[in-house]
Amino acid sequence: MKCHFCERRCDLADGRSFCGNFAEENGKIKERWPDQWCTYSPSRIESVPFYHAYPGSRSMIIGTAGCNFRCRYCSYGFIACKDPAQLQDVMYTIAPEKLVAMAKKMGCHNIVFNVNEPAVSLPSLQRVKKYAEKQDIPMGCLTNGYITPEATQMMAEIFSFVHIGLKGFSDAFYKEFVGIPHIAPILRNIETFSRTCHVEIASPVIEDVNDHELFDIARFIHDIRQDIPWHVFRLLPEHNMKQSVYPNIDRMNQALETSRSLLPYIYFHNFVGSRWVNTLCPGCGEVVIKRFSLGCSGDRLDAFLAPDNTCTCCGTAISMLGTRVGWNDKQTTVWESVI
Numbered sequence: 001m002k003c004h005f006c007e008r009r010c011d012l013a014d015g016r017s018f019c020g021n022f023a024e025e026n027g028k029i030k031e032r033w034p035d036q037w038c039t040y041s042p043s044r045i046e047s048v049p050f051y052h053a054y055p056g057s058r059s060m061i062i063g064t065a066g067c068n069f070r071c072r073y074c075s076y077g078f079i080a081c082k083d084p085a086q087l088q089d090v091m092y093t094i095a096p097e098k099l100v101a102m103a104k105k106m107g108c109h110n111i112v113f114n115v116n117e118p119a120v121s122l123p124s125l126q127r128v129k130k131y132a133e134k135q136d137i138p139m140g141c142l143t144n145g146y147i148t149p150e151a152t153q154m155m156a157e158i159f160s161f162v163h164i165g166l167k168g169f170s171d172a173f174y175k176e177f178v179g180i181p182h183i184a185p186i187l188r189n190i191e192t193f194s195r196t197c198h199v200e201i202a203s204p205v206i207e208d209v210n211d212h213e214l215f216d217i218a219r220f221i222h223d224i225r226q227d228i229p230w231h232v233f234r235l236l237p238e239h240n241m242k243q244s245v246y247p248n249i250d251r252m253n254q255a256l257e258t259s260r261s262l263l264p265y266i267y268f269h270n271f272v273g274s275r276w277v278n279t280l281c282p283g284c285g286e287v288v289i290k291r292f293s294l295g296c297s298g299d300r301l302d303a304f305l306a307p308d309n310t311c312t313c314c315g316t317a318i319s320m321l322g323t324r325v326g327w328n329d330k331q332t333t334v335w336e337s338v339i
């Protein structure tokens, strides 16, 4: 029996899936670690980073364990690249209704699956969605996109906003640095998600490895929809690539300036003081959303200058899911009261 969640389509007769989360039981796919989470913590949505969804909102970040990728530079390798069976002492088992109740109690406007790949825990996430919907709590996620068309459909039903990693633009890159043979399913799924969900795209850049593919990525996004926000990360490699140099900021600036003609919403992360964290109006170039970046420590919304998602200078509409949410303005949560 083949697993149908990710494009690896593992043969479950071999015991368990590559990610460690699925097995076969009585002719059905069984989720091995249901309702188990590695974290449930509040964060600003700008730190995820979603820049064009519910600006100013507070998200409850959740994640599980295991992944279908083996990125050589993974920042979460200690949880994503391990067999969940070895992580049982650091996981929390929390029923979906309780997880949603905790999000509410923490004063979170939405729930975002971050850390590892959500496709490896889709049955649990479907259950969370059921309760989140009842409480009007929207759900979003970060995904690597290497999932089957069936799983893409399931995810599009769970998540209304999706951040998809486009880590390079060649089979060669994905083969060498991620451990999968083809990029095609990821490109296919970005197009599928863009038809039904709010989509943002993230591209971590490693100097002299995939920086020459940046313009091709920009052109691909432009051909789907020009208003998809594109987040380029100056990758500070971890895991098995700790010796790699950090990308040169000036060279990256130049490479991204050339892509500005294709995409109005380009952001450049992972260094303190980046001027690429503000949103500029595509019509007149004025700053319409000011953000502050703490480098790897997260971002925050500083000023939202586009009431009703419209530039006050020229009237151009700013692409946005939802409107400004004042959730982080409140002093709502006492963390201890939640537990």
Ligand SMILES: [Zn+2]
Residues within 6 Å of the ligand: 281, 282, 283, 284, 285, 286, 311, 312, 313, 314, 315, 316
């Ligand atoms: Zn304007």
